Amino acid sequence: MNDKKRAFLATVLTVFAFVTLIAGCGSSEPGPGDPGWIDSERLLNADNELENWMSLGRDFQQQHYSPADLINTDNVHDLGLAWEYDARTPRGRVNRGLEAIPIVVDGIMYTSGAWSIVYALDARTGEEVWTYDPQVDGSFARAECCDIVNRGVQVWKGRVYVATFDGYLVALDARSGLVLWRVDTLTDRTRGYSITGAPQIAGNIVVIGNSGADFGVRGYITAYDLTTGAEEWRFFMVPGDPDNGYEHPEMEMAAETWDPDSDWESGGGGTAWGQFAYDPHLNLLYIGTGNSTPYPIWFRSPSGGDNLFLASVLAINPDTGALVWYYQTTPGEIWDYTVTQNLVLADLEIDGSSRQVLMVAPKNGFLYVLDRETGELLTADNFVRVTWATHIDLDSGRPVLTEQGNYEDEPKWVFPWDIGAHSWQQMSYSPDTELVYIPATDAGMLYTSYDEYSFKPGEWNVGIYYLADSLKSDLLIARDPVTQEEIWSVKLSGVGNGGVLSTGGNLVFQGNANGNFVAHRADTGEILHQIPTGTGIMAAPITYVIDGEQYVAVMAGFGGALLDYFVEENAAATYENYGRILAFKLNGTDVPLPPKRIIPPITEPPVRSTTxxxxxxxxxxxxxxxxxxxxxxxxxxxxxxxxxxxxxxxxxxxxxxxxxxxxxxxxxxxxxxxxxxxxxxxxxxxxxxxxxxxxxxxxxxxx
The missing domain is CATH 1.10.760.10 (Cytochrome c-like domain)
Structure with missing residues (x-):
């Protein structure tokens, strides 16, 4: 046999072996020790595995905190780039934002980008292991209020779960990226549904919600079997027309808080598109719900009412899909004040007793601390300027409204604005400092109601005009959730700054819209180190340790709701805004800056016969x-x-x-x-x- 034949045969055998391996990965059940193997025992003992970041918030409490302290206040000034991965948008001229939080398990990073693409990378080097492109239907771009983004995957027992922008939930083999199953989660593909959020594992199910309230949809979540993708149950967030009956008992209860002659055609809203949480000890799944459709209650539910379960936190038994308790932050919601912000679990000492709590800082400007077993409101206070309510009555749990918040008869300046005092960018809680760190915005908006409203398929159905907003100021706020005292705050440049990570090194990390990656002292807010990246950062960072070396990583790429309306301080005004995954370590290098943004000149238009x-x-x-x-x-x-x-x-x-x-x-x-x-x-x-x-x-x- 000559050398050419030997080389050809070797190539054939290599390809055959690779195909056989991939086929085997797709057909055999994964087990402990296989890539992507996370189970309940590992997640509950996450503090013993600092080399991993096993959920969106690292552990089941979703605190966006790590005890890792190899990078600390003494050496963070030596932090630099370890590696970079090019995750730019693969379709069209518009570079979309990156909003996902990576998951790292056993040396592999799993994350998602624009158009719901999934990446598996070597967490030490950034080298690509595999990618998955779900080939999202481009027509669904009409159903995006806030960019064609994806906020992350879940990894569980050798599978990677991702929800696609066009409404599918997909289970991938963590070894190869091959599709194990794919289900359509949408009840009506003629409405303005999409999915931007991450799934949530809860016991034996995986749960996903959806987006689209601004276009006129009825929100819901659906639970699927982790192994087969079979639907287990569905929970609607708002009732449909009572004449058509109720899908489950909670909808009959909710319907009592709506006008019987509500504008049912508009869907009502309440979509659940944020970061959920699950407590395996209490076996409770926590869901935050979204805004109304349309915003003004005088069009939506003319006789008023609380309009459950808009702008609420729900605790659901994942085995049955039954509601255990709920807390509504903004009854009769009219300002787009979603509660789709990340839900943080912790054990806090309040009034001399240890309480299992859930914390959330919704768009409406108040930080809430709830008993996560019962839903009891423990503390609540505003963390930025608020004019729609004076305070939260702790006895009733309800906000005390002001006339300034009512824009039915005339336009009103209301704080916060519709993008929120705190949007989807994740806040963090550090058990070391016992503080929450909130990426906040102080901004107001001139809310102006339509004179008349009727549902229009395929269009925005919010019922208000966007005429003006105030000067905007982004802040990073450290707050004691028990006393509701602000400990420190730092004013940020630009608008749309990133989520937050706190660590055992007495550090808080945040990427900024102006392209800097910043390390603060967690106890004082002092800026200790800034790394220019040239790319606006919205996502929250993570950290992990490999062979005694700590890494901090973040998805960088500006977009979201501000993709079409940002300010000169944002990096996207100066540099090309393509997506990147950046990982940092001590004694790393400088981050290469993207090319400068070039705005093409205006050319002479064609001659047209016009009137x-x-x-x-x-x-x-x-x-x-x-x-x-x-x-x-x-x-x-x-x-x-x-x-x-x-x-x-x-x-x-x-x-x-x-x-x-x-x-x-x-x-x-x-x-x-x-x-x-x-x-x-x-x-x-x-x-x-x-x-x-x-x-x-x-x-x-x-x-």
Whole structure:
């Protein structure tokens, strides 16, 4: 046999062996010692495995804290880059945000990115082990309020669970990334549902919720068998039309808090898209629910009512799907004050007794501490400026409302704004300092109600105008959850700063929208070290130890609700905003900065035969359907979506194909032919050509 034949045979045998291995991985059941093997015993003993980060919040308490202290206040100034992985958006021109929290087990990092892609990486080097692309349906980009993001996976007993933006829950083999099962979680694919949140393991089930309340959907969570993907139960967050009956007893109870003649067609909202928690000792699954559809209760439930279970924390028995207790933070919710922020479990001493508590800092500006066994409210106070309520009555558990919060008859400036005093970016609790660390925003908004409202399929169905918001100030706040005393706060630059990690090294880590990765002293807030990355960071960091060396890692990439509206201080205004996974260690190197952002010049637009009426009509249509992403009427703003007054000649030629035929739908620019006619598209095009003509002439005159 000659050398060429030997080489060919060796190649064939190698490929055959690899395919056989992968096939075996896909067909045999994983067991202890296999990649991705996390079980209850390991998770309950997470403090004994500092080399791992085994849940979104590290352990079952979801505190976003690690006892690891090899990196500490004495040496954190030596922290630098260990490795970087390129996780840029694979589809279209828009680099989407990265919001996931990685999971690390036995040297492998599992995480997710834009378009629900899953990555398995070597946690020491960042080398790729495998990736999984679920090929999300691009038409679902129409159903995103806040970017095509994914907030993480769960890893359990050799499987990686991920929910896709277009509504599927998928179980992957942790060894290979091969699909083990895939189920459709959506009850109605004609509505504006999507999924951006991570699943939650609770006993023998995996649970997933959904997003889409701003478009008019009815929120729910669904539980599936971990091994087979078979549906076990479903829990709706708000009732449907009582004339159609109730899916489970809790809906009959909830319906009593709604007007019988509510606007059932709008769905009601209440979607659960945040970070859940599960207490294996109490066998309770904790869910935070979302905002209303539409926001104004005078359209949604005209006679008023608490409108359960909007803006609530629910404790559910995962074996049966039955409600054990609930606490509603914002009865009759009208401000988009979701409770989809991360839920943190801890044991605190309150009034001389040890209490098992759940802590949450929702959008509404109050930090709540609840008994997680009973739902009893223990403490609550505002952590930023709040004008919709004066305080929380600890006896009734209800907010004491102000007239300033009621915008039914006239516009009102209300604090916090709709993005919230605390959005989805994770807060942390350190049992060392006994403080919570909240990434907060002090901002208000002019809430202005529609005069009339009716549900419109495929459109935003919030019932308010977005006319103005106040100056915004992001803060990192350290607060005692028992006394509700603020211990320290640090003002941050930019808007949309990242989630938080606290560690046993007396450190708090946070990535910022301005592209810095920052280490604070946990007890005082003093900034000890800043690492410029050139990439805005929204996600919370994690930490893990390999062979005696501690790493701190974070998903970097700006986006989310501010993808289309950010400020000059944000790194995305200066640098290309592509996704990266960054891992740091002591004595690491500098982080390479991305290339500078280049804004293309405005070119001379094509000549079109237009009328004043067509341009005016097009401007109104553009403002209603396009400006939310592409920029405001009469100019531009900081947006990572393409500016349509900078269209090239070939884009003008394809305008109707893009808008009405879905030419760019795979890239996230969906088809609008269900709402817009050819005449509408022509009017929008006339308006954009007129705007581009004016902007081009101004540019040429300036030059």
């Amino acid at each position: 004043v009426e067509s341009i005016e009509d097009g401007g109104q249509l553009y403002g209603k359907y396009c400006a939310v992403c592409h920029g405001g009427i009469g100019g531009e703003r900081m947006s990572l979506f393409p500016s349509l007054i900078r269209m090239a000649s070939n884009t003008h030629g394809l305008f109707n194909q893009i808008l009405l035929e879905g030419l760019y739908e795979p890239n996230g620019m969906a088809n609008w032919s269900d709402i817009l006619t050819a005449e509408d598209a022509g009017a929008i095009h006339d308006y954009l050509v007129s705007e581009q003509e004016s902007a081009w002439r101004a540019q040429e005159n300036l030059n």
